[in-house]
Every structure is written in structure tokens, then in C-alpha cells.
Amino acid sequence: MSQQTAVRQRTRPARPSTTHPKAQQATPRLRVVQPADTHATEGVGFVVACLLLLVSGLVVLLLLNTVRAQQSFTMDRLQAQSNTLSDTQQELQSDLDNVSAPQQLALKAQSLGLRPASKIRYVRKSDGKVLGVAKDSSQAGPFTVGTLPTTPASQAAGAAQAAASAGLVAVKPKPAKKPSTDGAAHSTAKDSKAKSKSGTTSTPKTTSKPSAKGASDKSRSSQNPKTNPKKTSR
Amino acid sequence: MQLGIGNPGRRGRVLFIVSLFIFTLFVAQLFRVQGIESASMSKQALDSRLAHVTVPALRGQIVSSGGVVLADSVERRTVTADATLTRDYTKLVNGKQEKVGLAGAAQDIAQIVGAKPADLLAPLEAASKINSRFTYVIKDIAPAQWSKIAALGIPGIFGVKTSQREYPQGTSVAPLVGWVSADGTGGGGIEQMENTALNGKPGVHTYEQAPDGTVIASGDNSDTPAVNGKNIKLTIDNDLQWYAQNAMAAAVKKYKAVSADAVVMDLQGNLKAVASYPSFDNNDMASAPNYLQSRPFAEVYAPGSTGKIVTMSALLQQQKATPLTHVVVPPTLTRAGTTFHDSEPHGTENLTLAGVLGESSNMGTMLAGSRISPDTLYSYMRKFGLDRLSGVGFPGESGGILSQPSKWSGTQRYTVLYGQGYAVTAIQQAAVFQTIANGGVREPIKLVSGIGDAAGGWTTPTDSRKAVRVVSPAVAAKVTRMMEGVVTAKGTAPMAAVDGYNVAGKTGTANRYDPQLGRYNGTTASFIGFAPANHPQYIVAITVQDPTRGSIYGGNVAGPVFSQIMSYALHEGHVPPSTTKPAPYPFTFDPSASKKK
Structure with a gap:
């Protein structure tokens, strides 16, 4: 291996001597590229495209965020409205429950002057026959x-x-x-x-x-004197 | 020492290496934050923004059989404050921004909730003094009121969602429905009995918030909705319940009694009304009295003469007697070394068994009842549901007190025949009459008719209890006819009659054991019956403890109340009046005629 490299190194110095005269003889193939040589529009288009992409991306992002925020606010508003409505409903229901006790x-x-029915007549629907009359038992005093x-x-x-x-x-x-x-x-x-x-x-x-109290007392005193025997053992 | 920084080339190289090194650190850190630990880092950041709020689950409603709400949960807000922020409260006063502080906040809130500003200011000032960042301002206000408070924009004022139990009927069903204790579990009555079904599962609302506590509109928010508790539907008829409760209140006042209770059930053992007076207001437990039980379930008392129904049924079923069996009742009777006599002195009476029941003769019951052994009587008492819980599962329910026949004392063997010497609840005693009304079949007592499901329907609760045949239909019919005599002019309770309807029932006047005195004192006046006798619809049991004014007897005290409630129940239930006249058995017999036999 070392031998091979040694050989290469030895041959290298010879190369310039063979090529150099040739290059000097030919016309120069390389020269500095002038800006005028390239199409001026190519670079601008790329930059504009990049900028457009960037800007539109940002705008879309902004729009999306705006819409999302908007929706969030709308949601909040509707939720608040729904809460208010259900609160009102609950409140009204609660009031209704209370007054319908x-x-x-x-x-x-009573305040409207109504009294419990003192007599109820039962009528058969099919032929209109009176099945019976029931009287209220609690007539002793006012309700x-x-x-x-x-x-x-x-x-x-x-x-x-x-x-x-x-x-x-x-x-x-x-x-x-x-x-x-x-x-x-x-x-x-x-x-x-x-x-x-x-x-x-x-x-x-x-x-x-x-007058009501007197009436009830009277009815009590008129009750049957028969009493219930009670235990008297022990 | 030569650092070599004088050499521009070397200096450049050193700076280059140093800045490269620093940039490498940056990159490494960036890599760590964004790459290796990105998940945990972003989670940490999110956690610092996230706030969790528990959404309380509403407890289920308790409704009557007709759907009237007896207990309901409503949403409420509890207002809390961070006083260190609130004291900087400023608002526009006459066009100028002015610092009004805690006093101003208290004033504004008080105006909305209708409280005294001083009451609200006190906790705020106390918290402000010690720089506390948390204090309660006012509890359980309506959501609408809270939204008004929130609109004021007072700094450091927060509203916490809570729920509150409301009982629109208040006292008329309080002992039955019960109440909810501070920890949210049922404290008594149905609330305790059905606590598992009524309680819901709280949910969680999660949202992102800024350091100052405002919600980030575009942030994440999620909800685990609260699962509300199930509704409970009772067998209770709300109107009847109130009517009964109202009648109990009137009876306690009229007769100057200690307490009174009423049980109304239908033929299938569905409780239609369970009234108990004195009651309490379960909307305001702080001022409730000591006794919070539903008396028909919890209070035991000697049944007295209503217990004779068990004796009569056993006699008839065992074919030891018929309703017309002759019973010669002497003025006094000595048994087990004790002389018994009836409450009213009388000479020797020639009564039929129906007459013994109709006039409620203790001696007659003893004489006739001696034909069955204590063990047989005991087995009938058990079959009628005595000395055992109803199986409803009502909190604080008693099974009554009844000892084994082998432990009965000498006199107890006789007193048990007429309902003294053991104790029952009103529910148990009503069930005895339900059995007779239902042709001898005792139905399990029911209080809950349905448990709400998600679809808004009702599912019937499972019940392993079964109906028990106690006596034959023929015996039940005979006992019913015997009981029809009780409400006639000759019987003990003509005042229990309901105009237009045939009533079968029995009075009870028992010696009342006074737990405070530790001895017998006063009486328990009761009347239990059903109507219409030929086609029973309702069983009504009235118990008045220790009446002291007017009368002490079941027929006079409980009878009229029974009549009112039964009349109301029949009218409300659209039960047409009876078309047949009652045909009670004769009470007496002609001794000369029987001698010929």
C-alpha cells in the first residue's frame, strides 16, 4: 500500500507539465456570470410566491382564530341565555309547586268564598239515572x-x-x-x-x-253515649 | 501569561468556539423542551391554565301518585369572596369613578338578594382583616340573582353552583317525605329510604382560564355532565294526604291530644295517605322539633279493641264460633286471679258474638276467645302481619311488640284477646283490616309505586313480598258483617258512619303507655274501618294519642274523624254510594229461646 501511494506521488509533478501548455493555448472557457445573463423575473416570482404563501397563511390563521373566538363568544352568549331561561323556568315551576300545594x-x-261540596249526586252517564246521593260528613263546622x-x-x-x-x-x-x-x-x-x-x-x-263552635259542641254532646269498654285489669 | 487575544485571528476563533458552544446549549435545551419532554411540558402549561368546576347533580324529585311534586331540588348559587380583591371595588358614582370597597360591594349585593348589608359586610371585613382570600358571603341564592351580581363586576366575588331541596307541601307530608341533611344524603323518611335512587352523580366542567381568572374564549373546554338522580313516585294521593293531615291537626286541637295519625290504604295495600301530627317544616330543619318520625310507621301502641278483629277472625276460621254464637256476659269475671269488668257496669248480658264485637265487650271477648289456644291466636296474629316489619323499608319503622305465647303472663293470655298486652304500629293494624276487606288476603304494604327512568317513564320497584291468605273469604265476609254493627246506633261508633255508604269498622280505646311517665296514663283512641262494606275501596285507620278533652273513647274521638276522611276519600275516588242497606247480625239473643234448643 505505501508503495502504491509513493508511486502516485512520484507521478503527480509530471502532470502540470503536460496540461499547462494546452490551457494556455485555448481561449478561456470560464468567465464571471453577469446578472444580465440570468432572467431577472425568475427570482422575483419565487419571493413573491413565498411572501404570498406566508401572508395568506397568516391571514387564514387569523381568520380561523377569529371565527373560533367568535363562535366561542356566541356559545357563551347562548349558554348564558339558556341558563337564564332554565333558571326562569325553574323559578316559575317552583312558584307553581308552592301555590298548588x-x-x-x-x-x-276559602278566601273566594268556596266551601266543600255538601252533597254529591252520582249519575250514570249512559241513562242519566241517579245512583245515589252522598253527603259530606264534615258539616259540623267551617272547613x-x-x-x-x-x-x-x-x-x-x-x-x-x-x-x-x-x-x-x-x-x-x-x-x-x-x-x-x-x-x-x-x-x-x-x-x-x-x-x-x-x-x-x-x-x-x-x-x-x-256560631260554628256552638254547633260543633252541640253535635258532640248529642253523640251516642255508648262507650268503648276499656281494660281495667291489674 | 499570554492569552493570545491580541492576535485577531486567534481571537476570532475563540469567540467563534464560545458562541458555538452557547448555541449548542440552546439547541440542546430546545431539543429537550420540544422533543424529549414536549408532552409533559405542554401538559404542565395546560394544567396551569385549566380550571375544574364540579357541576352538582340534582337530586331526584319525589312525587305523589298524581305527579304532584312533594320534594324537588333547585339550582342555587353560593356567593364567595376574595376580600383582598373586593376591597379595591370601584364603581361610577355620579359620573365619577369612586372606590367604594367592601361596604359598597355588600350594599350592592344586599340590594339584589334582599338581605341586610350589615350581614354581608361582616364576613367580608373579617376576611379582609386577616387578608384571607376566601369567605362565604351569602348561601343559596337564585341563579337569576347571581347573574345580576355577576353583572356588577365586583372584583373577587364568585358564585359556586349548589343545589337546594324544596318541599312545596311542607308540613303536611314532612314526616313521610323526610329531609336531606347537610351532607346531601337523606336524613329521614322517603329521602333516606330511597337515597340511593334519588342521589345523582356530579359532573365536572373543565375550561382554560387566564391568570386573573377570566375564561380564555378560544381555549379548550370540556364537560362531563352531571347525572341527575332518579325520581321517586309514591302511592300517596296528595289531596287525600293533605286532607288527612289537616283533619289530624284539627283532631289534636279539638281533643287536646298528644298526637294523632291517619293511614289510608286501598285494597291492594297501597298507602294513599300517611298523616302524622304534630308535624314539622322540612324546609327549615333548623327549627324542627325533636320528634321527626312518621308516627304510623314508628309509634307503637296497644291496639285495644281493634285487636278483637284478630280474635274474632281466628275464632271463625277455626270454626270455634259463629257470629251468632251465644255469649253470656256476667257483670264481672275473674281470670288468673284478676277481676275484669267492662268499662260500663252492666248486669248479665245475653250477647251474640256479633254483639260482643259491636258493643266491644272485653269480658265477652275473653269468654269466647278462650276457645282458642294462645298458640293458635299467636299464629293468627303473626299471619295478620303483627310483630314483623311491613317490608316497606321505612326508616325508623317498628315491628311492634309481641312476645311468644309461652312467655305470656297469666292475665296477658286474656288481655291479648282484646288488644292489650302487646303493641302495634298504625300501619300494622290497618293491614289487619285490609286483610278482612280484601277477602282474607293480606297484601304487602306499598309506598313507592315507581322509580323514574331516563325516558321519563316509571319502573315498578321489585318486591319479593307476597300476598298471604289469612282467613277464608267466607270468614272475611262474616267478620265484615259483624263490623257493620259497630257503626249502628247500638254499636260503639255511630259517629263513624259515612252518609250513603255502608261502613265496617272497629273502635279501639286502649290504655296508653306513657313513655315519659313510665306507666299507663290516658288512652289511645282509635277507629279503623273500610267502606263500602260490600265492595271495599279504602281502609282508613285513625289513632289519637291521649285525648283529654271531650271524650277519651275511640268511637267518639276517632269515629268522627274517620267519617270525614273516609267520606272525602270515597267522594274523591268517585265511589258511588251503597245501594243496599247494611244487615248487621243481631247483638243479643233471647235466653229463653236458646234454652229450648
Whole structure:
């Protein structure tokens, strides 16, 4: 190997001596390329294309981002709207549930002067025949409402209850005010609940019916004296 | 030492190598951040922006058989504050930007929620004093109110989603429906019984937020929706429930009683009303009294004469007697060393078995009932559902108190015949009458008729309990006819009659064990019956504990209340009046005629 390289090195110096005269003899084949030689437009086109690509890319990106942000805002807005609507619905439903509780209906019916049916006639639909007449058993006194809460949170209701169960008929719970106070009572915290409910204390005016009590006492005294034997062992 | 920096060539080379080295470090770091650890790095960055909010699941509704809402969950907001931010609250006052601070914030919020500004200011100031970044301002406000507060743009004021339980009916169903305790689980009644079905699964809302807490509009956000709890539909008829509760309230006041309860069920054992008075307001548990149970399930009492139905049914089924069996009742009777007498002194009476029941003679029941052994009587009591839970699973339910016949004392063997010496719940005792009304078949007591499914329908809960035949239809019919005599003028409860309908029932006046005094004191007045007798629709059981005014007897105290509730139930259920007249058995017999036999 070293021998071979040695040989090559030895032969190299000879080469210039053989080629040099030739180059000097021929006309120069290489020369500096002038800018004028190339087509001036080729480079510009490329740069413009690059710039266009860049700019359009940026613009598209910007547009996409804008649209996305826009959608996000729209979504937020619609979501807020949907929330508001469902809140309203819930609130109204809650109010509806509250006013449709039987004791509220009973009080309302009473305030409108309604009474439980004292007689019910059963009629057969097909031939109109009267099947029978049922009388109400609770005619001893006026119908009273005694199931309203007695907790401090609803002292107003308690007052109405006391009035109702004392044989008085609760009258005039201001119709316009009642639903709104009820709604507020359930939509606010406890303190305000107590406050808003106690606000209705004065609303149910009462009218006494002293005759009712006497009647019920009488009916009690007239009951059958037969009594139930009770255990008296031990 | 020569550094060689004077040589421009060498200096250039050194600078080149140094900057190359620095750039290499940059590249290495870039490679590490973007290549090797890119996933964990970007996750860390995202995590610092992400916020998680728990979306509470709404608890299921409890509705009556008619779909009236008895318990409902509503969305609420709890307002919290970072007082260190809130104290810098500025707003436009008369066209000028002014710093109003905590007082201004409290004022503005109070106006919206209708509270006192001072109440809201106190926690804010307390938090501000110690530079605390968290305090509650007000709890459970309506979402609409919160959105108004949010619109004010007060710094450091936040709204947290919560849910609140509402009971539109309040006191009239409170002991039955129960309440939800602070940790969100049912604290009693149906709320506790069906807690698993009612409770939902909370969801999570995830979003990207800026350091100041505002939502990044273009950021990622995802939702794991909350799964709301299932609705529960009861067998309870809401109107009837309220009517019964109202009647109980009136009865307690009228008779100055300790408490009163009513049970209404249909022939299939579906509870239509379970009233219990005194009640409480489950919307406001803070001021509720100590006793929160549903009395018909939880309170045990000696049934008294309503227990004679078990004795009579056993006698008839065992063919030891017929409704017309002659029972000669002496003025007094000595058994097991104790002299018994009826509540009203009387001479020797010639009663039929129907008469013994109709006039509720304890001695007559003892004489006739002695024909069956204590063990046989016990087996009938068990078959009628006594001394065992109803299987409804109601929290705090009692199975009653009834000892084995071998442990019965000398007198107890006789007192058990007329309903003294053991204890039952109103539900159990009502079930005895349901059995007779239903032709001798005791149906399992039912309180829940359906559990809501996702499609809005109802699935009937699975029930392994089966109906039990206790007595034959013929015996049930005879006992019913015997009970029709109770509400006649000769019986103990003419006041329990319902105009237009045939009623079969039985009074009960038992010695009441007073747990506070630790001895017997006062009475338990009850009336249990069903109507129409020939075609029963409803079973109504009224129990009044310790009536002290007017009367102490079942017929006089519970009878009229029974009449009211039964009348209402029949009218509301569109049950036409009875067309046949009741034909009770004769109460007495002619001793001279029987001697001839």
C-alpha cells in the first residue's frame, strides 16, 4: 500500500507539465456570470410566491382564530341565555309547586268564598239515572286549614293557621302580592325568607264565625253515649 | 501569561468556539423542551391554565301518585369572596369613578338578594382583616340573582353552583317525605329510604382560564355532565294526604291530644295517605322539633279493641264460633286471679258474638276467645302481619311488640284477646283490616309505586313480598258483617258512619303507655274501618294519642274523624254510594229461646 501511494506521488509533478501548455493555448472557457445573463423575473416570482404563501397563511390563521373566538363568544352568549331561561323556568315551576300545594289552594278557595261540596249526586252517564246521593260528613263546622308550618321561618303562615284552626275563616290573602312573596321566599336565603314571609302577616284578614263552635259542641254532646269498654285489669 | 487575544485571528476563533458552544446549549435545551419532554411540558402549561368546576347533580324529585311534586331540588348559587380583591371595588358614582370597597360591594349585593348589608359586610371585613382570600358571603341564592351580581363586576366575588331541596307541601307530608341533611344524603323518611335512587352523580366542567381568572374564549373546554338522580313516585294521593293531615291537626286541637295519625290504604295495600301530627317544616330543619318520625310507621301502641278483629277472625276460621254464637256476659269475671269488668257496669248480658264485637265487650271477648289456644291466636296474629316489619323499608319503622305465647303472663293470655298486652304500629293494624276487606288476603304494604327512568317513564320497584291468605273469604265476609254493627246506633261508633255508604269498622280505646311517665296514663283512641262494606275501596285507620278533652273513647274521638276522611276519600275516588242497606247480625239473643234448643 505505501508503495502504491509513493508511486502516485512520484507521478503527480509530471502532470502540470503536460496540461499547462494546452490551457494556455485555448481561449478561456470560464468567465464571471453577469446578472444580465440570468432572467431577472425568475427570482422575483419565487419571493413573491413565498411572501404570498406566508401572508395568506397568516391571514387564514387569523381568520380561523377569529371565527373560533367568535363562535366561542356566541356559545357563551347562548349558554348564558339558556341558563337564564332554565333558571326562569325553574323559578316559575317552583312558584307553581308552592301555590298548588293543597293547603294554599284550600286557603285561596276559602278566601273566594268556596266551601266543600255538601252533597254529591252520582249519575250514570249512559241513562242519566241517579245512583245515589252522598253527603259530606264534615258539616259540623267551617272547613279549616291547620297544616301550615308553625316554624319561625313562616310566622305569617302560623298566624294564618291559628286563625284558621280557631274556627275562623281566613279571607283575602292579597292575590297580587302572594305569588311574588312566595317566590322571593324560596329564592333567597333564610334570613330574607323569614322576612319576606313575615311580611304577609297582615294580609290574611279574618272574620270570626262564633256560631260554628256552638254547633260543633252541640253535635258532640248529642253523640251516642255508648262507650268503648276499656281494660281495667291489674 | 499570554492569552493570545491580541492576535485577531486567534481571537476570532475563540469567540467563534464560545458562541458555538452557547448555541449548542440552546439547541440542546430546545431539543429537550420540544422533543424529549414536549408532552409533559405542554401538559404542565395546560394544567396551569385549566380550571375544574364540579357541576352538582340534582337530586331526584319525589312525587305523589298524581305527579304532584312533594320534594324537588333547585339550582342555587353560593356567593364567595376574595376580600383582598373586593376591597379595591370601584364603581361610577355620579359620573365619577369612586372606590367604594367592601361596604359598597355588600350594599350592592344586599340590594339584589334582599338581605341586610350589615350581614354581608361582616364576613367580608373579617376576611379582609386577616387578608384571607376566601369567605362565604351569602348561601343559596337564585341563579337569576347571581347573574345580576355577576353583572356588577365586583372584583373577587364568585358564585359556586349548589343545589337546594324544596318541599312545596311542607308540613303536611314532612314526616313521610323526610329531609336531606347537610351532607346531601337523606336524613329521614322517603329521602333516606330511597337515597340511593334519588342521589345523582356530579359532573365536572373543565375550561382554560387566564391568570386573573377570566375564561380564555378560544381555549379548550370540556364537560362531563352531571347525572341527575332518579325520581321517586309514591302511592300517596296528595289531596287525600293533605286532607288527612289537616283533619289530624284539627283532631289534636279539638281533643287536646298528644298526637294523632291517619293511614289510608286501598285494597291492594297501597298507602294513599300517611298523616302524622304534630308535624314539622322540612324546609327549615333548623327549627324542627325533636320528634321527626312518621308516627304510623314508628309509634307503637296497644291496639285495644281493634285487636278483637284478630280474635274474632281466628275464632271463625277455626270454626270455634259463629257470629251468632251465644255469649253470656256476667257483670264481672275473674281470670288468673284478676277481676275484669267492662268499662260500663252492666248486669248479665245475653250477647251474640256479633254483639260482643259491636258493643266491644272485653269480658265477652275473653269468654269466647278462650276457645282458642294462645298458640293458635299467636299464629293468627303473626299471619295478620303483627310483630314483623311491613317490608316497606321505612326508616325508623317498628315491628311492634309481641312476645311468644309461652312467655305470656297469666292475665296477658286474656288481655291479648282484646288488644292489650302487646303493641302495634298504625300501619300494622290497618293491614289487619285490609286483610278482612280484601277477602282474607293480606297484601304487602306499598309506598313507592315507581322509580323514574331516563325516558321519563316509571319502573315498578321489585318486591319479593307476597300476598298471604289469612282467613277464608267466607270468614272475611262474616267478620265484615259483624263490623257493620259497630257503626249502628247500638254499636260503639255511630259517629263513624259515612252518609250513603255502608261502613265496617272497629273502635279501639286502649290504655296508653306513657313513655315519659313510665306507666299507663290516658288512652289511645282509635277507629279503623273500610267502606263500602260490600265492595271495599279504602281502609282508613285513625289513632289519637291521649285525648283529654271531650271524650277519651275511640268511637267518639276517632269515629268522627274517620267519617270525614273516609267520606272525602270515597267522594274523591268517585265511589258511588251503597245501594243496599247494611244487615248487621243481631247483638243479643233471647235466653229463653236458646234454652229450648
